[in-house]
Amino acid sequence: MKKLYFYLPFFVLYFGYSQGDEKQLNSIDEELSFYLLDTELGLSNNYVNNIVQDSLGFIWIGTPEGLNRYDGTKFTVYKKGDLRENQNLSNNFIRQLSLINKGKLVIATDEGLNIYDPRKETFEILNEQNGLIGNNISCFEFGAQSEFIVGIYDRGIQIIDNNNKSTIYSYSPDNISSLSSNKITCMARQADSLLWVGTKENGLNKINFKTKKVTRILLNKNSDVSSLQVDALYIGKEGNLWVGSNEGVHVLTHKGNILRLKKSLIEGNGLSDNNVLCFEEDNLGKLWIGTRNGGLNIINKSEFLGQESNFSVKWLLPTDDGSSIFNRTVSALRRDRDGNMWIGTSTGLNFVNPNGEPVRLLKKNIHAYIA
Known part of the structure; x- marks a missing residue:
């Protein structure tokens, strides 16, 4: 029996597996064990907006009250x-995190973009004073040529190339070929030429960088595009676009179809919550899906995309015994390089190993030991 110890504050966790038994537990019905990290253990705020892992293995967490490593x-x-000067965040409200070259961390805040250099321990600030059209950064992406693509709430999209030349996409009331709204919530770049843009109240947009064309995407046949609030965009491994909205999940497949998954009153038949x-x-x-009021949902992607009859949704509703997440609001999800899942909620950071290995609480002791 090979033993691997993993350490978290206040917890000593044991993952046990036999080298002769390589069986993985693939069913989403397997029991999972969840662990909670919150302000009592040093997190700056219990509401987690975003999570990333750097090349050294550190987990970075963005909250409304600062950055956590x-x-x-x-x-x-x-x-x-x-x-001191140049070693400060411009604002504590952090919306998004991402890593770029040489381990630098890009941070979207309510007062501009921050670029943290861990080697120098300095923050470079990009805001209205040095070229942005606004300071309230809701999201960002990187272009195929390393351009900064910045979503600025109430201002639109600003693309800054390597020569500091800017291109602006924004809403125009008299132009249906403009963005549907300047209230940008999220973005996802697909391949070299497409940018998907979610908005607060006016649905989804597609920007084609090659043609410079903006297209407003109607996700519901019998619904006005303006009724849709888009909060999450995700490009799957198969090239499908997953859209998280206030009306459930919409999937724009690479074949051009639109699939929908919405709330059900019966567990397994649909989502636990539409937000x-x-x-x-x-x-x-x-695919793990975080909702605003229904906790965590897990689906088998291939079964859903294939519209198979045995498709079901696993609901993980909040509990306080470690058998599920600890809060009904799941605001951020991140898989680390070892395959573990980090879950941001409104009451702290949750951790779980989705492989179904026997994760057990061995000891409540802040002084971890190595065996």
């Missing part, structure tokens, strides 16, 4: 005003 034993918190906030795939072919 988790090293497996403790949190290091970065806030506005904590350090979808985030997506993430695990290593077992399952």
Whole structure:
């Protein structure tokens, strides 16, 4: 029996598996064990907006009250005003995180983009003073040529190329070929030429970089595009676009079809809640779906996309015993490089191993030991 120890604050977790038994538990009906990290253990705020992992294995967490780095034993918190000049966040409300070259961390805040250099421990600020059309950054992406694509709430999309030349896409009331709204919520780049843009109240848009054309996408046949709030966009491994909205999940397949998954009153028949906030795939072919009021949902992607008769949705509603997530709002999801899932909620950060390995609480002791 090979033993692997994994350490979290206040927890010593044991993952046990036999080298002779390589069976993986692929059913979404397998029992999972969840663990909670919150402000009592050093997180700056219990509402988690975004999660990433860097090349060294650190987990970075964005909250409404600062940036957190988790090293497996403790949190290091970065806030506005904590350090000297050039070593401060411009704002503590963090909406999105992403890693770029040489381990730098890009941070979207309510007062501009921040670029954190961990080697120098400095923050570079990009805001209205040095070229942005607004400071309230809701999301960002990178173009095929490393352009910054910035979603600025109430202003639209700004693309900044390597020569600092800007291209603006925004809403125009007299032009149906403009963005449907300037209230940008999320973006996803697909291949080299397409950018999908979600808005607060006016649905989904597609920007074709080659033709410079903006198309407003109607996801519901019998619904006005303006009624749709898009909160999450995710490009799956097969090239399908998953859209999380206030009307459930819409999937624009690479074949041009639109599939829909909405709330059901019967567990397994549909989502537990129509307000979808985030997506993430695990290593077992399952898609994890975070909702605003219905906890976590897990589906088998191939069964859903194939419209198979045995398709069902696994509901994970909140509990406080570790058998499910700890809160009904799941605002962020991230798979780490070992296949573990990190789940942002409104009451802290949850951790789970989706492989179904026997994760057990061995000891409540802040002093971890190595065996």
